[in-house]
Amino acid sequence: MTTFDPERDLRLERFMKASPEMVWRCWTDPELFAQWFAPKPVKVSDVHYEFHPGGAANLTMTLPDGTVMPLQGCVVEVEPARRLVTTDAMTAGFRPAGQPFLTAITELIPQDGGTLYRATALHNSAEASAKHEQMGFYDGWGTTFRQLDELSDSLT
Structure with missing residues (x-):
């Protein structure tokens, strides 16, 4: 289990x-x-996740100005x-x-008939964490939380 480090x-x-x-x-x-992973009007495409350790965690984001950002990663756990x-x-x-x-840790914890959704972003230094925060972590990830909440609730 990972211990939360408020510095990083x-x-x-x-x-x-x-x-x-x-x-x-x-x-x-x-x-x-x-539909939910990036704050609108950012578009997400080419989603390719393989949900097993070592699997791909890939997607492409296209910003409103046309900038294309391919993201490639790996599923660890x-x-x-859950x-x-x-x-x-x-x-x-x-x-x-x-x-x-x-490294991103997403936890889905059953609670009161719904889900406590916890997302943790681990960084290798306090400077990297501060940079991510300055890039808009709380606003951006908060927006995606709202989008995910609305979408998942509409499916029930």
């Missing part, structure tokens, strides 16, 4: 009305994933409808990647 890690939690299974469906269905750990420090097959930015 960022975390958001939100209660969602939908069950962990519905929230998980929004992670595992590429069409649903593309998966417990369906926990997903991904990182950009590796690509599929646990291949080392270039400059790592973060």
Whole structure:
């Protein structure tokens, strides 16, 4: 289990009305994933996740100005409808990647008929964490939480 380090890690939690299974469906269905993963009007495409250790965690984001951002990573750990750990420090097959930015831990905790959704971004330094925060971590990830909450609740 990972210990939260307030110097290097960022975390958001939100209660969602939908069950962990519905929230998980929004992670595992590429069409649903593309609807919530980035703050609108950013577009998400080419979603390719393989939900097993060593599997791909890839997608492409297109910013409103047309900038295309391909993101490639690796699934490190998966417990369906409970926990997903991904990182950009590796690509599929646990291949080392270039400059790592973060490891993301997503936890779906059953609570009061819904889900406590906890997302933790682990960084290799306090400086990297501060940079991510300055890039808009809380606003951006908070927006995606709202989008995911609305989408997953609409499926129930």
